[in-house]
Amino acid sequence: MTSIDVRDLTKEYGPRRAVDRLTFSVRPGRVTGFLGPNGAGKSTTLRLVLGLDRPTSGTATIGGQAYTALRQPLRHVGALLDAQAAHGSRTGRDHLRALAASNRIAVRRVEEVLAETGLAPAARRRVRTYSLGMRQRLGIAAALLGDPGSVLLDEPSNGLDPEGIVWIRGLLRRLAAEGRTVLVSSHLMNETASFADHLVVLGRGRLLADTPMRDFIDARVRPRVRIRTTDPTALTSALARHGHDAEEHADGHWTVHHARVDDIGRLLSDAGVPLLELTAEEGTLEQAYLDLTAAEAEFAARPQEA
Numbered sequence: 001m002t003s004i005d006v007r008d009l010t011k012e013y014g015p016r017r018a019v020d021r022l023t024f025s026v027r028p029g030r031v032t033g034f035l036g037p038n039g040a041g042k043s044t045t046l047r048l049v050l051g052l053d054r055p056t057s058g059t060a061t062i063g064g065q066a067y068t069a070l071r072q073p074l075r076h077v078g079a080l081l082d083a084q085a086a087h088g089s090r091t092g093r094d095h096l097r098a099l100a101a102s103n104r105i106a107v108r109r110v111e112e113v114l115a116e117t118g119l120a121p122a123a124r125r126r127v128r129t130y131s132l133g134m135r136q137r138l139g140i141a142a143a144l145l146g147d148p149g150s151v152l153l154d155e156p157s158n159g160l161d162p163e164g165i166v167w168i169r170g171l172l173r174r175l176a177a178e179g180r181t182v183l184v185s186s187h188l189m190n191e192t193a194s195f196a197d198h199l200v201v202l203g204r205g206r207l208l209a210d211t212p213m214r215d216f217i218d219a220r221v222r223p224r225v226r227i228r229t230t231d232p233t234a235l236t237s238a239l240a241r242h243g244h245d246a247e248e249h250a251d252g253h254w255t256v257h258h259a260r261v262d263d264i265g266r267l268l269s270d271a272g273v274p275l276l277e278l279t280a281e282e283g284t285l286e287q288a289y290l291d292l293t294a295a296e297a298e299f300a301a302r303p304q305e306a
């Protein structure tokens with residue numbers, strides 16, 4: 001299966017560097033979340049990978065080849081960049097049939113992707129009558145039409161209802177499990193956390209992180225433990241003996257910061273503290289992402305302060 005390789009990629013629009021010497025690889029068999037604040041350069045990078053724009057310098061390849069060098073590119077890479085791209089006066093089925101014909105894709109694939117994206121009942125309707133969520137599904141159907149080894153999706157959950165969001169999550173996981181290369185940009189952290197294995201994070205055109213999602217979170221958010229007990233005195237003294245501080249909350253539960261549930265559970269058990277609840281509070285992707293981008297903003301602000 002194919003990797004997407006971005007090497008020293010730079011794109012300047014006049015004096016503005018939208019993408020700045022970016023190097024990363026998107027590997028097959030996992031879902032890579034593509035994150036970064038507004039204007040970080042995600043869409044520009046996707047456009048460069050898809051040959052829709054020319055880099056100022058550097059390269060972006062899919063399975064070692066530039067997109068523009070691929071014969072029948074939809075068979076190699078499927079992309080959803082702009083769900084509004086389909087012609088409003090065509091039916092969903094005709095839109096996909098036209099795409100299949102111009103890319104020498106078997107027409108049976110049209111029915112397969114209509115079924116896969118849940119659009120079969122709406123296939124005879126004109127695209128202009130589609131809701132935002134249906135257009136999004138049509139864009140995803142088009143991306144899957146050529147049964148591609150790589151899939152690039154820009155904000156695929158956009159406009160989808162809760163059922164659609166659950167569906168896209170399963171679809172992304174399945175595409176990765178089939179060995180495909182899956183890159184998904186999103187601003188929704190909870191959503192990204194539900195499907196991504198790996199993250200590539202940009203800030204002001206540069207690479208801020210390229211790491212497994214679990215490592216990304218663990219490196220930035222210290223774990224906490226949530227406790228409820230019938231004996232707060234025994235709890236706080238047992239914790240204090242081991243150098244832990246506990247914070248009490250209005251509803252009576254306690255938080256031990258910077259601590260692992262296994263360690264706290266063991267020491268409270270040894271001390272005979274009666275427990276009603278003992279829960280690991282793992283860091284979230286949102287906390288870790290905000291921590292990284294805040295640090296980046298601080299770094300950006302420093303030269304101006306000097």
Ligand SMILES: Nc1ncnc2c1ncn2[C@@H]1O[C@H](COP(=O)(O)OP(=O)(O)OP(=O)(O)O)[C@@H](O)[C@H]1O
Nearest residue numbers: 013016017018036037038039040041042043044045
């Ligand atoms: N065609 C263009 N002409 C001039 N500047 C552009 C063009 N396309 C993008 N830019 C600029 O490049 C930078 C990166 O934009 P880009 O759209 O790639 O970011 P993004 O990470 O996708 O943002 P968002 O999350 O808002 O979609 C921004 O400063 C943007 O204004």
